[in-house]
Amino acid sequence: MRVLVTGAAGFIGAHVVEALAGDYGVMGVDDFSSGTLERVGDIAVQRLDVTDPDAVMRAFRAFRPDAVLHLAAQVGVERSAAEADRQLGVNVYGTMNVLQAAAACGTGRVVLASSAAVYGNPRRLPVDEDHPTDPLSVYGRTKLAAERLVRECARDGGFEYVILRLGNVYGPRQRRETGPVVASFFLDALEGRGLTIFGDGLQTRDFVYVRDVAQAFRLALHCPPGVVANVGGGSATSIRDLAEMVCRLVGTSVRPRFAPPRPGDIRASVLAGDVARRRLGWKAAVDLVTGLRETCEWYRGLAAQGVAGAASATERARTRISSP
Numbered sequence: 001m002r003v004l005v006t007g008a009a010g011f012i013g014a015h016v017v018e019a020l021a022g023d024y025g026v027m028g029v030d031d032f033s034s035g036t037l038e039r040v041g042d043i044a045v046q047r048l049d050v051t052d053p054d055a056v057m058r059a060f061r062a063f064r065p066d067a068v069l070h071l072a073a074q075v076g077v078e079r080s081a082a083e084a085d086r087q088l089g090v091n092v093y094g095t096m097n098v099l100q101a102a103a104a105c106g107t108g109r110v111v112l113a114s115s116a117a118v119y120g121n122p123r124r125l126p127v128d129e130d131h132p133t134d135p136l137s138v139y140g141r142t143k144l145a146a147e148r149l150v151r152e153c154a155r156d157g158g159f160e161y162v163i164l165r166l167g168n169v170y171g172p173r174q175r176r177e178t179g180p181v182v183a184s185f186f187l188d189a190l191e192g193r194g195l196t197i198f199g200d201g202l203q204t205r206d207f208v209y210v211r212d213v214a215q216a217f218r219l220a221l222h223c224p225p226g227v228v229a230n231v232g233g234g235s236a237t238s239i240r241d242l243a244e245m246v247c248r249l250v251g252t253s254v255r256p257r258f259a260p261p262r263p264g265d266i267r268a269s270v271l272a273g274d275v276a277r278r279r280l281g282w283k284a285a286v287d288l289v290t291g292l293r294e295t296c297e298w299y300r301g302l303a304a305q306g307v308a309g310a311a312s313a314t315e316r317a318r319t320r321i322s323s324p
């Protein structure tokens with residue numbers, strides 16, 4: 001089975017590629033806007049911008065994928081109008097390009113990486129897949145628009161679809177640029193800065209370990225078509241509790257600082273997991289304490305490598321970029 005992974009040099013994409021390697025013919029593509037090759041080990045990732053429809057079509061025609069795992073996206077709560085434009089361009093228009101190419105090239109299945117951000121502030125907990133969608137951010141709106149495109153293009157284009165609505169994914173290789181809280185906390189704690197908590201810290205998130213998420217994408221290649229499933233850890237953790245866990249693992253006693261809440265941040269989140277269990281055969285296997293411990297080790301290694309290590313990793317990575 002030939003599987004095209006978009007966003008393959010990203011945090012989750014790199015773990016997905018690893019989870020497929022050996023058992024599937026994998027082609028990874030990424031525009032490297034935030035992805036880096038050091039994340040993908042020995043798998044060659046081609047440079048491809050999903051907002052370029054001709055380039056996307058060429059890649060599909062060359063590789064003829066049986067399935068696409070579409071993870072390429074501009075991620076995070078937008079901080080500027082330019083960023084919002086870019087999110088719309090990549091997350092909506094880019095998704096459209098992928099779907100049109102899938103339809104034109106006889107791709108059998110498209111799996112979309114969507115987000116719990118499509119729900120907005122929950123009206124009930126845990127949030128199941130029938131919960132109303134009412135995103136608070138442009139990012140959430142682009143993900144919801146992408147979901148709709150996937151459903152409609154699948155019907156018209158004759159391919160199957162699966163939509164995975166991911167919770168708050170964390171784990172080794174996550175960088176802080178798009179603002180993920182676990183990465184920011186570990187890096188700040190290890191570098192001796194205080195942690196910054198936006199809001200009162202009592203807001204909750206559903207954290208899910210990245211290798212579990214990669215496994216969900218693998219299973220999504222074979223589950224019944226038309227599944228829309230939450231992919232979360234299944235429990236709510238407050239940001240204050242997370243800060244305490246990170247500080248304990250790192251061994252720092254610096255007290256967190258509190259900053260004003262960020263617009264678009266959801267107050268509470270925990271995802272129901274029944275659909276993923278029944279339809280995908282997936283359940284989170286790694287609990288938060290174990291996942292954070294492994295993640296801490298990875299950040300410690302990164303800190304130990306220092307600037308010299310980062311520079312040589314980038315140099316090694318450069319040699320593995322291939323052009324379409």
Ligand SMILES: NC(=O)c1ccc[n+]([C@@H]2O[C@H](COP(=O)([O-])OP(=O)(O)OC[C@H]3O[C@@H](n4cnc5c(N)ncnc54)[C@H](O)[C@@H]3O)[C@@H](O)[C@H]2O)c1
Pocket residue numbers: 006007008009010011012013029030031032033034035036048049050051070071072073074075090094113114115116165166167168169170178
């Ligand atoms: N990390 C999370 O907690 C989380 C939660 C919910 C959903 N998701 C979704 O999972 C997917 C992966 O997220 P991530 O956390 O790995 O983020 P990431 O930024 O690490 O990965 C996204 C990848 O897409 C690439 N990309 C961006 N624009 C592109 C373009 N125009 N053409 C080709 N590639 C492009 C980036 O270079 C990057 O490598 C995204 O679709 C995101 O919306 C992530």
